[in-house]
Amino acid sequence: MAQRKLECVEVFQIKEAVQKFDIYGDKIIVLTHKNVLKFSCSARSTQTFYKSKHVKSLALSQGKAYLGCGDLSIQELDVSVESKIEIRAPTRSWRISKQSISSIVLYKDWMYCGGSQVEGSAIKDWKRRCKPTMTMPMPKGTNVEAMAVVEDFIYLTCNKSPSVIQIWLREKQQKVGRLSAGSKITSIFTANDIIFCGTETGLIKAWIPL
Known part of the structure; x- marks a missing residue:
């Protein structure tokens, strides 16, 4: 294996433990323990989404982030225009209170x-x-x-x-x-x-x- 030196060229301070992230253009979608964050590399700004949804999972494709939540709902976030769609409604039952996507x-x-x-x-x-x-x-x-x-x-x-x-x-x-x-x-x-x-x-x- 070729030995090559690597140089750190960027550091983004999220201030929360990063559980998962994905990238679309200059936007980074970050899943933390509490929130979904959208970080803009060019503007150096951060936006927070779905504070109360307890998002557990993340997948991103063609500019859209799909988020699995603690209430068994699935959310779609358009990274470019920030539109939000609920594509699966929450399931409310004491029997599944400990389940999530x-x-x-x-x-x-x-x-x-x-x-x-x-x-x-x-x-x-x-x-x-x-x-x-x-x-x-x-x-x-x-x-x-x-x-x-x-x-x-x-x-x-x-x-x-x-x-x-x-x-x-x-x-x-x-x-x-x-x-x-x-x-x-x-x-x-x-x-x-x-x-x-x-x-x-x-x-x-x-x-x-x-």
Whole structure:
């Protein structure tokens, strides 16, 4: 591996712990423990959105941020014009008070959200408030904590087996395998048929199909 020096050229002070972020143009959308922040690199200004929504997950595509919330609602924020749309209404029930949408993944023109189950539909159908095209139930008391979607598979990790990546067939919603990371998984990422995960012990592990 070539050894090259790296120089820090920018520091943005958010003043809150950064849980996740994504970039569109010169805008940075930041998910913290309490808020969703939009930071403008050119103007050096910060705006706060959804203070009361307890946003748990973030995905960004084509200038629109999709946010999974603690009340099981899904919000869409247009990064450019700052318009906001609720594409899934909150669910109000004492039975689900401890549930949330803890993972949102965009794949092609579909959006998948994970919590006590995995649901997926075309984004246009989410906006029409249609019933999800696919629903993949999880065992009782199980919550999806991280997820990635590719052409044939859905990879996910749950609170009851936090060191394991479960492998599901995307179209049949059938569990077909598992990968053990050896310690709690904090994130999952896929690229070029490689599955990556970050762990609580500071490791990044990768698997390739044989």
